Amino acid sequence: MSEREEQVRVNQSLAWVGTATALMGVGDVATKAVLLAIWITPEEYGVATLALAAIPILDLATELGLPGALVQQGDHTPARLSTVFWLNLLLSLTIVAAIFFVVAPLLASHYQAPIVGWMLQAHCVKLLLQNLYMVPGALMIRELRFREFSLIRFLASVAENVALLVAAPLVGIWCFIAGAIGRTLVTTAGVQYFQPWLPRLLFDWAATREAVLFGLKTSFSRILFFVYTGLDFYIVGHFFGRTALGLYKAAADLALDPARIISTVVVSVAFPAFSRARGRPAVLAEQFLKLSRLSFIVVAGFLVIVVPAAPDLLLLLDAQWVGAAVAVRVLAIAALLRALSAVVPPLLDGVGRPSLTLTYMAVAAVTMPLWFAIAAVLLGDRLGYASVAWAWVIGYPIAFWVLLRFALRHLEIGAGRYAAAMLRLALWTGLAIAAGTVARALVAGVELPVVRALAAAGAAMATFVALLVVAEGITPRSLSAALKPPPRDAEPAIE
Template sequence: MVDSSPSDQDQTASEASFPGQVIRSLLYSGVGTTVSKVLNVVALLVVLKWISASAFGIASIVLAIFSILKAVTELGLGVAIVQAQDITREEIDSLFWLSLGASGTLYLLLAAAAPLAGWFYEEPQLTALLQVYGLSLVVFSFYFVPKNLLTKELSFGRIVFAENASLLGSSLVMVALAYYGFGAWSIIVGELGNRVGRLGLFQIFRPYWPHLTFNWTAVQPRVSFGLYATGSRLLYNFYMNADYLLVGRIFGPEAVGIYTMAYRIISDPVKTLAFTINDVAYPAFSKLQDELDRLRTYFFTIARANLSLIGLVLVIIAVHIEELLVVGGYEKYFDAIPLVYIFSFVGVFRAVAALVPQLLNAVGQARLNFFYAILSSILMPLAFLVGGQFSLNGVAWAWVVTYPLVVGVLLYFSARVLQTSFGYVLRRVAPGGVVLLPTLGAGLAMQFFTDAYLPDMPILALGIGTVVTLGVGLGLIALHERKAISVIRGHYSAEEA
């Protein structure tokens, strides 16, 4: 009998505990992200009661601009910190100073150029809003290192607390400002307060004070990796927000408010569920980057989970959107309902597409994300321009026509890094959507029933319809994905994925 060496025993113990780490991280991230999104949505819904659609549209334009610019502040270096198997303190300090220099320079340029945005959109208020919210770029640079170190360590409990506590405080500020008539400023100041709160709490949970040291030679490989991630994120954020900017220019701030309402009704749940899983998937994939069989197993399992769970939520929203608006008292946003139907279809593709960049970054193939982002940043804005020539709905239909094509390219890249075929990836991932059609049928049947027998009781109709549709969907997922669930629970088998 041959005894296992201590290193072999440690490795076996580590492998055995890995599924448990993933499950605990998913739990922390899932609960935390859900709570944060609920807080954010509730605060936003309260704010929308007190501000106009036009004010909401102006704030949305500001947030869209900064969503694009934020990628530059980090330079993709946070992704490099998580992906690196070993990284020195000197490298981390050097990465911090690079990020701070980039964000400081970007803020100065933005502050000088802000009046041009006000002129372009014929909204003078945009100038001051951009200059104030621009401070969030600099604030972000001071907490991206501690946050990514916590992510690398799978310490999602601390991340969850920090993000939710800061969000709660900023939500209260946002609601108070909206109540007192500050319009678009209530959203912008609230968002800035959220960043400041994160800075303080991340420094408490993972203190990091940079040394006055900089070694370009040591960090050059990290920067090369980070630049691909930066370019990908910058281009991704550009095409994901180009529709907001285009709608604001062609149709005006009020149309942006309607469009944003519809988009966020779909995108916020997608982000909540996708980011919950993806925040854990990236460090998990990074740890498995040298174990191809296990990497395939976890990728296909998580991709199907994304598709099934997010698709289920989208079905519920699409079926019950009118009741949701009526119950909430948001009849002024009824024009957003056709857009919600369109975005629901797009959301199904986003459920899968959101996971692949995590895989590509985790295995050190950030350049593939960059190529995908280049393609998307060309095709999607062109599609928006064409759709915008017809109507506001035409911009949304541009998503339906073009987005599946770019997602196909992304799945092809995933097949390359997993050393398999595009067809094989589709066969392993697509079954996650099998449950959606019968779930949609159940939801429509319940809506027909409640319309016939509960026409004057929208709250009861919404509650019954949601519970029944959710129950049918979860039951079908449990039956259809038994093997995938066993993989997530730690009963690993490469064949089960």
């Protein structure tokens, strides 16, 4: 496969994953809006957050990064694949035991909410089921089969949202458990349909040892990521209570979830792309800059709508959620940096340097929780739970710079070149948000919040798109050209 063909494969993968993710995002936002507007109060949402904020960490702990090792490395034997499955299953059983007898009782006791422990224990069903799709799913990703994988993810998202809406009026916040299990069942069925695979009674430690060592480094890095991006919820709950936590979580859903979703897209496509190009520095550098810009543009495109319209969007749910608007606007700053930082770990992992990612994650996992706690103690009396949001703005740029330095040093890209590629996008984002804010001010006298929200969002998005077209040359034609395969060489004439 030529470099041009490989780049087209990456672009097409991004298109499929991005389209599926956008559709999923719309469905997820609509579903969550219905839940919060009708059935879930801020206090109940806070309780659910205490139970579920640790779930990403537990999910990663059950796989130990082994599926990622299958993506990074090729030449897989049936013995190696089966060994990965049995190791994952053993880890899952160990984590389930820890949840039942240690984690769930401790959280329930600390926050004086038994339901927190019960929900964690119920989530163990999902932890066990996901073993059935991890290995075949990794094989699909390795081959960049994102068309099928995106369809699976979309159908799984639909199943989750249907389960949430059906279960919410019946069992309240237990609907989140029903949704997670519904998503896992559909994912398992879809992956097994497109990539049928079942483990054999084989165990080859010698052939799998290298993958385990690689997986340990990458999984610890991702676990540490979810530690420092999830502890803010527990700190808000500890210092400010469940209702404040529900409002903070709603703000994070609006401001930080786009960055989280984009990071999923980027990691899915970037990791195999970087792994394939690991021996070609120029290609790596070009892919890194393109994916960084793409991550920023997509997240910024969502935030230019959310930031100026935040109070009205929350008011459409219910007046009890409007207080989260301040935190939304503060967290949006961190969201842009998190969109950029999402590109670096798959780069370092893909080129065989997961130890650098682990170093960064370890530093961030120590420093960011300290920032959260210090901000809550020093600023909590004046800013309330928004003080923790400000900790993101103060502390995360430092952590991001450490991570970025690792990437630039490996790629031999100057900081000036990187800054030039990103600062223009930041300027267009700021101008678009300003346009949305002005538009909202012009219709401030209108009583209907939906009108104010549409005015702010429409002006901001129109400005953002216009600036991308005029200043960056990003048009439908340019996007279409990036997805077209190169022309085949003409067949030699037969004389």
